[in-house]
Amino acid sequence: MKNNNKYKILVLSDLTNNSVNVLKSAARIAQIVDGELEIFHVRKAIKVVEKESNLSAARSIKEHYVTIGKKLQSMATSVREENQITTSHFSAFGNIKKEIENHIENSKPDIVVIGKRVSKMPAFFGDGVVSFLMKKFKGVVVVADNENILDSEAKLNMGLFNSNTTVSNNELINSILATTKSPIHSFEVANSIKGEPEKNQIGTERLVSYVFEKNDNTSHTIHKYMSKHKVNLLVVNRNNSNTNKNFTVSELNDFIYNSKVPIVLFNN
Numbered sequence: 001m002k003n004n005n006k007y008k009i010l011v012l013s014d015l016t017n018n019s020v021n022v023l024k025s026a027a028r029i030a031q032i033v034d035g036e037l038e039i040f041h042v043r044k045a046i047k048v049v050e051k052e053s054n055l056s057a058a059r060s061i062k063e064h065y066v067t068i069g070k071k072l073q074s075m076a077t078s079v080r081e082e083n084q085i086t087t088s089h090f091s092a093f094g095n096i097k098k099e100i101e102n103h104i105e106n107s108k109p110d111i112v113v114i115g116k117r118v119s120k121m122p123a124f125f126g127d128g129v130v131s132f133l134m135k136k137f138k139g140v141v142v143v144a145d146n147e148n149i150l151d152s153e154a155k156l157n158m159g160l161f162n163s164n165t166t167v168s169n170n171e172l173i174n175s176i177l178a179t180t181k182s183p184i185h186s187f188e189v190a191n192s193i194k195g196e197p198e199k200n201q202i203g204t205e206r207l208v209s210y211v212f213e214k215n216d217n218t219s220h221t222i223h224k225y226m227s228k229h230k231v232n233l234l235v236v237n238r239n240n241s242n243t244n245k246n247f248t249v250s251e252l253n254d255f256i257y258n259s260k261v262p263i264v265l266f267n268n
Helices: 020-032 045-049 054-083 098-106 128-136 170-176 217-228 249-258
Strands: 007-012 037-044 085-091 113-114 140-144 158-162 186-191 207-210 233-240 262-267
Touching: 007 020, 007 098, 020 037, 020 054, 020 113, 020 140, 020 170, 020 262, 037 045, 037 098, 054 085, 054 128, 085 098, 113 128, 128 140, 128 249, 158 170, 158 207, 170 262, 186 217, 207 217, 217 249, 249 262
Parallel strands: 007 037, 007 113, 037 085, 113 140, 158 186, 158 233, 186 207, 233 262
Antiparallel strands: 140 262
C-alpha cells in the first residue's frame, strides 16, 4: 500500500454484458493490492442527440445521465457488497478518448482496467482506446478478458512476459507478484534478452523460465504454454531496460487480442 492510502483503480466500463465480468476481475485486483474502485463510463454525445432539436437533445442527454447513473450505481453497489471494496462511479458525454484523458488527469488513478475487445473490429472501447491508454497513461494498465474472469475464489497462477525476475522497480507489480506462493512461469523471446538470464539473479527463485525462438507462431506457442500451466494472470513488462525489449503498441495489441487471460501491463 502506498503512503497508507489505498491504490485507486479506475475501471473503464462500456456497460455491455461483458462489463460485469471486467468489473469482477478489477475487484480481484483491488483485493490483491488493497485498492478502491472507481467506475467510469463515457457515452458519445452524437449517439444520443443525433437528428434531434436542441431542446429534445438536452432532454435525451438528461435521461441518459439518469439511466447510466442507475446502471453504474447498481454495479458499484454489487461490488461493494460482494467484495467489501470501496467504490465510486462517474459518467460523461463527449469524445471518448478526450473524456478518459480528462478523467485520468483529475482522478490520478494508479491502475486503469479495461475490457478486451471481442474482435479485431473497433467497438466502444476498441477504437484505439487501449492503444491510447498505453501511450498516455504511465501507470499500470490491466486488460481484463471478457470470459476468463479473475475470480475472487480462484487460485492465482501467475505468468511473466518479457521479464526474468519477480523483483520490479514498480511497487504495485511487486504487490501483485507477492500474492501467490506458487511458482511463477516466465516467458521470454530469444532475441529479447542479452544472452542467457543470470542464474543467480535476484528474484528468480520462484521462476520457471521458458525461452522461445521468435517466429510467426511465437505468440500462439506462448499462449499454449500458459494454458497448459493454467496461468490465469499474465504480467507483461512493456519496457524492460534489462532485456532491451520495448514492445510497440501494435505488438502489444496483437498479443493482448490472442491472450485468453487478464493481462497486467507495466513499465519497469
